Amino acid sequence: MHTINKFLFRYLQLGTALLITLSAMNVWTMPSTAARVVFKPPGDRAPKTSAGGASRDVSTCGIANDNSAVEQNVTPLLPKSNIGLTLAEHPTIFVYIPETNAKTVFFSIQDINDNNIYQNYFNLPHKSGIMQVDMPMFSPGLKVNQKYKWSLAMICTPYLEPDSPFVSGWIQRVNYRNNSQNLAVTLDSAIKLAASGLWYDTLSMLAELRRTQPNNQAFATSWQDLLKSVDLNAIANKPVIN
Secondary structure (H helix, E strand, C coil), X not given: CHHHHHHHHHHHHHHHHHHHHHHHHHHHHCCCCCCCCCCCCCCCCCCCCCCCCCECCCHHHCCCCCCCCHXXXXXXXXXXXXXXXXXCCCCEEEEEECCCCCCEEEXXXXXXXXXXXXXXXXXXXXXXXXXXXXXXXXCCCCCECCEEEEEEEEECCCCCCCXXXXXXXXXXXXXXXXXXXXXXXXXHHHHHHHHCCCHHHHHHHHHHHHXXXXXXXXXXXXXXXXXXXXXXXXXXXXXXCC
């Protein structure tokens, strides 16, 4: 009898230890439902010569000329500082395009000395929304710790004109921070990128998550929260259209 009781006691000990181990594993492996993408601005500033937002008269493009309505203007997806960081040598830029009669845009990236790094024409999607502009792999890549100015001009006449309405912003490539390089495309990765102040990479990852799982409410909410955190509430619910 003593032997049986000793066996049962040992069995209970092992069972309790197993339950504790499994509980600990769940704490580390289960995603937190409270996890949020919180962008932490790194404090970088665009050069003083920069100009963000729309410029020139946009009425020729069939766009309401109302500076108070973000959803009616061509708008770069950027923090108020008008500059964002990236780890990518060939990053992706996001711009909100309202309803317009323009069919084409001209996109360019220049270094701090106004040397062209990349430029190309793109056809606009047939509806309003957030346009994704990818810098192709064959173009010269961005150099680490260098700032670059990108511009997107609306072509509302047969040709690109000096006074064509445009928006612009700045981008700086940096070395990886807090093991943020080569991350898998997951919401947890987007959280890490945002916490490291990597604006363009956070946007790109959330856009990819939304593209692959358009019905995932957590991804949609994370995207909206990110844009709202930089006062882009008016376009936070707009779709990515390409």
